Structures are given as C-alpha cells and as structure tokens.
Amino acid sequence: MLHPYPHETDETGPAVQLRSVTCGYDGRPVLFDIDLTVMAGDFVGLVGPSGSGKTTLLRTILGAVDVYGGQVIVNGREIKRGAAHAGYVPQLETIDWNFPVTVEHVVRMGRASHGWTPWISRRMRDEAYAVMERLGIANLAQRHVRALSGGQQQRAFLGRALFSSPRLLLLDEPTAGVDIKTRDDVLHLLDELNHEGVTVVMTTHEINAVAAHLPWVVCVNGRIIAEGPPSDVYTPDILKRTYGAEMTVIQHEGMTLVAETPHSIGRASARHKAKAG
C-alpha cells in the first residue's frame, strides 16, 4: 500500500465540488443528484460497472456534459457548459493511432494554447523534455505514438497533461489494457505526483489496484453509492449495490481484496443438486 491516507497539502479547500448535480447528454440524464467534494491534494478513484457514469462524472468536472441541475465548482469557479482547464488523460481507445504525431508532438500539445508561433520557446522545449525524462519516455521523443507499448503510450498522454502544469489531474481508465507491472508503475507515478500536491481523480475497473494504491474511493452507478477509504467502502453490500453482483471481501495483511463469488450454473449446478438430494 502506497498511500493509506490523504496527505497534508499546502493548498486548502476543495478542488472540486459537485452540489446536487444531475447531468448527461442530449437531454438524457446519466448521473443523478451527485454530491461530491474532492479536496486539494486528494487522490480519488472512481469505480463502478461499465456504463455507470464514471467517465461522465470526470467530464462533468471538465464542463463537457450538459448539467440539468445543481452546481459544478472547480478550483473555486463555477463551471458552465464549456471547458474547465485541467490536466486530462482520455481513454487511449479514443486516440487515432494513425495520426502522424511523435511522442514529443503529443507532449507539446499540453501547451498548444500558449503563444502564436508554430514552434515553442527553448525554455518550454526544455520543460517538455524534463516531463518526458521524468516519465521515462525522453528517448522515445521522436517515435511515432503508434510504435510504443501500451504503458509508454499512457505515459505520453500523461506527459501531455503534465506539461500543462495542472493542479488538478483527471484520468480516464489510465490502467486499462496494460500489464500488472505497467499498471503498478503508472499508479506509483500518480502517487508521486499526488505527493507533490497535484489533486488526482481517476476512473478504473481495477478495484483491487485501487484498494492497494488509493486512499479514497467513490463507488458510482448512476449516483454515488458510497465514498471513503477502500477498507470502509469495499463491503459486500456496497459492492453489490454498485456492481449488482455478489462479491467476497477479504482482509489480508492489512489489504482489502475483492473476489467474485463463485457460483455453479448449468450441468454443474444440476449435478450438485442431484448429489445433495
């Protein structure tokens, strides 16, 4: 476990506040009556089944969905439909991998709205390389993004977000489709950034990884089912209300682990019943 409790940060006050927010797309609400506060310096994981509204919740913070009721406040400023400025790492499956861009191009996009020349200043270029160095991708700067492994691609897009020097970092499924080692590396990196004062909110399907690395979990399924430290939130009842499935929660050496409850179906189940009979 990296970070059992939210650390102290110089910044005070909430980074994100959602007050009774109902929001969605094209007149159809996806999330209902959301009350959520993320304090500056928090490291929060949003978990829930597919279609539960995790990505919509991130996009609400970014001001990219229609809000039908309530208030969205980011860094003390109310966000209307439009863009909030935050470091954002989208799901990699949304990327056009045939687009002719190198890793350096992608990272530089983090400051695309700074200045009016096609090139960036030497100072900014050095900063971009410093970000890439930190993420271990500086030696890949001139590679096409398609020619990278999943973990390296994730780092390139994280680099773009970091190059914009955000105080709030939002990541959509940063651990999807990568191996355990890469997932661990990504989560360690996010933890480091969090310790430097960056507020991190991420969505994920990896509930055990969240329990191992993140101090605060929000269970989402159309509304907020529960929030708190994983050890408090990961209970069979809350997980059933979130995922609609029976799950077993195990405490092992101070870690909270979630396992699916095995069940017998079909012929195996019939044999079991026959034996029991």
Next chain:
Amino acid sequence: MFEPFQYDFFIRGLIAATVASGLCGFIGVYVVLRKMSYIGHGLSHAVFGGAVVSFVMDFNFYIGSTVWGFGSALLIILMTRVRKFIAADAAIGIITTSSFALGVALISHYHKFTRNFDAALFGNILGVDSTDLAAIIAVTAVTLGLVVLLYRRLLFTTFDPEVAPFFGVDTNWMDAIFALILASAIVVSLRVLGATLIAATLVIPPITARLLTDHFGRMMGLSVLIGALSGFFGIYISYYVDIASGASIVLLSAGLFTAALVYSSLRQRLTSMRRIAPTPSAAQTQHALFD
C-alpha cells in the same frame, strides 16, 4: 521546351495552377486527417451553387461563393460535432448536394447565363485572368499566415477535438477558421481545377505525403511540394499532350501517389524481412544445436 512561356495566358495559368495546387495540398493535410476527404468534393459542388446564386443576385463571385462555401463547411462541421450519430460523409452529402441542387434549379429557372458554368465544373486554365491570379495569391498568403499563427491549436484540434478544449484551445474558433480557409481555397481554385476535380488536389497530395512520413510537419511540407509539382508539370504536360489542365494535374498526382504506394509497400516489406531474419548469433546458436 520554353516555347509555351512566350504566351502570357500560359504563364498566368502555370502560376495559378502551381499555387492553387500547393494551397490545396496544404489545407488537404487537415482535410484528410480530419477524415473529411469527401468534403472537398462536396464543397466544390456547394460553391458551384453559391456561384450561381451570386450571379442571379448580381453579386461578386468571389465574395458570394466564399460566404456560401464557408456557411456550408460550417454547417457540416457543426452537424458532425453536435449530432455525433451523423457521420461526416453523411453531413457532407446532405448539405453540399442540396446546395448543388439549388444551383442547378436556378440555372434551369433563369435560362440566360453569360458565364460559362462548364469552366466552373471542369476548370479552364486559359480563362485565368489577373484578378483570378491575384485572388489565388491573396488567399494563399492569408491561409499561410493563419496556419502559422494557429499551427499548434489547429494540430491539437485535428488530432483530438474532444480533448483540446480542456487545454485551452477554442475548437469552435478553430473549426470556423478552418471552414473559412477551406471554402476560400476551393473558390479561388475553382477556375483552374474545376468543381469536379478539386477534391483530388485536396486529397491525393496529403495521402501521398502520409505514405512517406509519420511526422506532421514533414507531411505538410511534402503535401505542398507534391501539390505544387503536380500543378506545375500538369499544366506543362497538358500544353503538349493537349488534354484538359485539371485532368492532367490530377493524373500526375495520382501517378505520384502510385509511386509512393509502391515505395512504402516495398519499404514495409524490407523492414519486416529484416526483423524476421535471424541475427548472426541466433543463426550460430541454431547451428550449434543441430550440428
């Protein structure tokens, strides 16, 4: 070899074709990467509708057609952004064919036309006058200036339009400016290339360049070069072979595309063969194992 250069009309046509084809190659990079290749074909037809409306209303051709084309391009982009289930090709089909149909309807209603609309459809390099040439050069200069100023914003908007606003890029403005420069380029190139062939000059040079590089800036440079060379030599060849200038330009770019396709396929095959070929140490290990 230098015989055609004694004619003013040829020199004007040569400059117009080279600059217009280079301009289309330049903007075409954004068109192709936005997956809107069909927009050139559609907008050139939409602009044809605008040209007829300008004539009927006795309005300046360039201004009327540009405004019309700009409106059509903006509608297409808005339709695909706001209603995501309407794909770009469907939006282009709806808006531009409607505009073209309006032009045809007006032509059939007002029977008297002094302007040669065949030239608008198929291009007429002999008809390029100094006003046309000035319009092409002015639009190219303005486009170049805008793209230089907005290069990084346009790149982000083209690559990731959903995410760019979160990084402070106003994608609505970028879309509007892109629509304006695209419409302007099509209007000024109409006389040289014709509505039916303009799409090729927007699509073939960038696709050819894409086959040769994975780098955005190089793709842009190569696309301009391929477009300009096709324009220059297309006109030159059309003088000697006696074929329509627009067709000559497009056929030449298609030839360059074929050459690039063959080259990139061979390069890809060679690279994969090198990867499969055993390294000396691996080959030695195999010998050691089986001897």
